[in-house]
Amino acid sequence: MNDPQVQAQIEAARAYQAVFVPALFEPWAPWVVAAANLQAGERVLDVACGTGILARAAAACVGPDGSVVGLDANPGMLAVAAELAPEIEWRQGLAEALPYAEESFDAVVSQFGLMFFSDRRQALDEMLRVLRPGGRLAVAVWDSLANTPAYAAEVDLLARIAGEQAADALRAPFVLGERQALEALFSDAGMGSATIVTHTATACFPSVRAMLEGDLRGWLPVMGVRLDEALIARILSEAEQVLAPYVNAQGRVLFDSPAHIVRATKAR
Known part of the structure; x- marks a missing residue:
């Protein structure tokens, strides 16, 4: 092709x-x-x-x-x-x-x-x-976003830094x-x-960065939302703290x- x-x-x-x-x-x-x-x-x-x-x-x-x-x-x-x-x-x-x-x-x-x-x-x-x-x-x-707290935390992060359009793109799978x-x-x-x-x-992602980049560079563009690199870098940095409760000793992200x-x- x-x-x-x-x-x-x-x-x-x-x-x-x-x-x-x-x-x-x-x-x-x-x-x-x-x-x-x-x-x-x-x-x-x-x-x-x-x-x-x-x-x-x-x-x-x-x-x-x-x-x-x-x-x-x-x-x-x-x-x-x-x-x-x-x-x-x-x-x-x-x-x-x-x-x-x-x-x-x-x-x-x-x-x-x-x-x-x-x-x-x-x-x-x-x-x-x-x-x-x-x-x-x-x-x-x-199930609903309210019952998936790791993604709820990511949605809140996107809403705060990138705006509601980006957050809505991540809310869509849970409607x-x-x-x-x-x-x-x-x-x-x-x-x-x-x-x-x-x-x-x-759910098991190899790292916070892998999870977030999958959404920011993969999922959001599919939903018509493209973020500039400076914004992506800021989200990736803050996500480490936001998702820390779901990270195990090996650095993997695990959540219900x-x-x-x-x-x-x-x-x-």
Whole structure:
């Protein structure tokens, strides 16, 4: 690929895979595939697959007689996913307009993507549409920022130094953390029998700097916020003290990272 924009997306996806997947996302894949009750030989769709951590876990569950498709809007994410697991089918597309026929899959899974869809209700409608009757849906979203104090501290730091736009970019992943609102979203989509289970994983970053640079140089630009180097340097310096309560003797940043997993079954 020679397109500079796509190359930039690939490099960003490699950084995401190297930093954020092991720190935040990898522990959740077993919980999500368990919630979907995946069986050998089934056909599974992973919506907003990113670099494919959940799709790879699903493929291990369904085995060689099953199949997994990972769908994402970002070609850089898909390129890295294909490097890591070329045997899985990767496809570019939107959650709000899934490029599949009705009743194409035994299970649909999605890990930490629903918060960012332009039309969440439409995305859920699409996930139900492509499920066979009796098929299972399992969707993970982060718990509220109030229940994730390490990120709450980082948000406060950004608000104080960089302003509310930067802070809002970091608040965005936590917008579906309130259980009642989450229940209402699924109920409005015709999933009144959906159940929500909350788990807590341990996030682990190699250092405060690694965690903050991942957000400042990776996540914030994705959300349309770019900070100058002087501002980044000031935030990195002050973050050492702000996040000190979460740093262990080896310099790693460890903190509770709760999330909700919503499970639903399509009516027969």
